[in-house]
Amino acid sequence: MDFAISDKMKTVLEMIREFMTKEVYPLEPHFLFKKFRDMWPEIQKRREMVKKMELWAPQLPKDIGGMGLSLMEHALVSEELGRSPVGHVMFGCQAPDAGNIEILHKYASPEQKEKYLMPNVRGEIRSCFSMSEPELAGSNPIELNTTAVKDGDNWVINGHKWFTSSADGAKFAIVMAITNPDANPYQRASMIIVPTDTPGFNLIRNISVMGHAGDDYASHGEIMYQNCRVPLSNLLGPEGQGFIIAQERLGPGRIHHCMRWIGICQRSFEMLCKRAAERKVGGGKFLAEKQIIHEWIAESRAEIHAARLMILHAAWKIETEGLYSAREEVSLIKFFVAPIMQKVIDRAIQVHGGLGVSDDTILSYYYRGERASRIYDGPDEVHKVVVAKRILRNYPAPK
Numbered sequence: 001m002d003f004a005i006s007d008k009m010k011t012v013l014e015m016i017r018e019f020m021t022k023e024v025y026p027l028e029p030h031f032l033f034k035k036f037r038d039m040w041p042e043i044q045k046r047r048e049m050v051k052k053m054e055l056w057a058p059q060l061p062k063d064i065g066g067m068g069l070s071l072m073e074h075a076l077v078s079e080e081l082g083r084s085p086v087g088h089v090m091f092g093c094q095a096p097d098a099g100n101i102e103i104l105h106k107y108a109s110p111e112q113k114e115k116y117l118m119p120n121v122r123g124e125i126r127s128c129f130s131m132s133e134p135e136l137a138g139s140n141p142i143e144l145n146t147t148a149v150k151d152g153d154n155w156v157i158n159g160h161k162w163f164t165s166s167a168d169g170a171k172f173a174i175v176m177a178i179t180n181p182d183a184n185p186y187q188r189a190s191m192i193i194v195p196t197d198t199p200g201f202n203l204i205r206n207i208s209v210m211g212h213a214g215d216d217y218a219s220h221g222e223i224m225y226q227n228c229r230v231p232l233s234n235l236l237g238p239e240g241q242g243f244i245i246a247q248e249r250l251g252p253g254r255i256h257h258c259m260r261w262i263g264i265c266q267r268s269f270e271m272l273c274k275r276a277a278e279r280k281v282g283g284g285k286f287l288a289e290k291q292i293i294h295e296w297i298a299e300s301r302a303e304i305h306a307a308r309l310m311i312l313h314a315a316w317k318i319e320t321e322g323l324y325s326a327r328e329e330v331s332l333i334k335f336f337v338a339p340i341m342q343k344v345i346d347r348a349i350q351v352h353g354g355l356g357v358s359d360d361t362i363l364s365y366y367y368r369g370e371r372a373s374r375i376y377d378g379p380d381e382v383h384k385v386v387v388a389k390r391i392l393r394n395y396p397a398p399k
């Protein structure tokens, strides 16, 4: 097995590291304390620099303006960008746009590509993905109350969605709605593109999460679709295939998320070590001299390394054998990596003492902001059940 990184990727990662240090980390105080909306001029300036360096949209094919990296290569990029909460947005590969672009690229009509895909790829507009509903279990997304009914040349959409991330300021939503209620449960829903200025698209609020409602890109919207009419041509992909397309969207997305979490782990871990090395506690001794800290450092290092290798292996399997064959590995990383990230952030906070829970470092943001990682894209428990059931198929009960 070859773990070597190509010379091309070494250069790309080095360029990204330098850019993060010079241009991205200095923006974090703004991200933490001010409105996201007011940050756009600074983001746009840096996005232009990223484009000039030919590092824009690393995960997208070259024919639509991306770098054309493989999934494995983009995983390494996502790790670097994940070190800052504003890393991905600076390079045009942020969720939920990245996943939406992926399905638009595969399923959009030529007209949809021109109107929605390409401006989204270029970073001129943002999008959101509107599937989860407050009244039904999001962990079982085949159950939806939202309907889209044909009326003349239009779909008429009615429903209540929430946790539509980044809806505030988005130009369009990709909405999952029941279009074929009598079909089998996996073929009832379709994806429909809804411009957010359509009458009947009502953003009710940005949901306050862990004390912060956020705004613009950094928010999670609750939306009422009330007799929201869009042309029939806004159907994305085949009718009744929404659930299947959504599954496609989630596979590579989980690799991106998990490697982003590794970036968070690495940064928190480095902060932990630095603080331990520099902080004197009782008797003039440094924290780094305490055995309990040695244990945290060693365990964190092993856990991050194991998680990282598991993700890269899952990415490799998707690339070499396809998403279907890699579905167990994808489930494994989803529930394995997030709790490790939580543990590493928590240890880093503990080593920082009061400073750790203050907002003077990025750690407290990570602590509250990343708790959701064990819930979105399938809660841990769902992935564990999926993996265990598949394994147990090999162990039939005695007759």
Ligand SMILES: Cc1cc2nc3c(=O)[nH]c(=O)nc-3n(C[C@H](O)[C@H](O)[C@H](O)COP(=O)(O)OP(=O)(O)OC[C@H]3O[C@@H](n4cnc5c(N)ncnc54)[C@H](O)[C@@H]3O)c2cc1C
Residues within 6 Å of the ligand: 096, 129, 130, 131, 132, 136, 137, 138, 139, 140, 162, 163, 164, 165, 166, 220, 372, 375, 376, 377, 378, 379, 380, 381, 382, 385
């Ligand atoms: C920060 C954040 C961003 C999000 N962004 C989006 C977005 O952009 N678009 C969108 O459509 N949705 C989004 N979501 C919604 C997300 O997909 C759902 O929250 C998720 O699918 C879980 O659904 P639920 O909240 O309804 O929890 P439920 O389905 O009610 O589950 C609650 C809990 O029950 C347990 N559980 C569930 N099923 C099982 C099982 N089979 N076995 C054992 N235990 C189980 C789990 O512990 C789970 O956490 C986001 C959520 C968060 C928190």
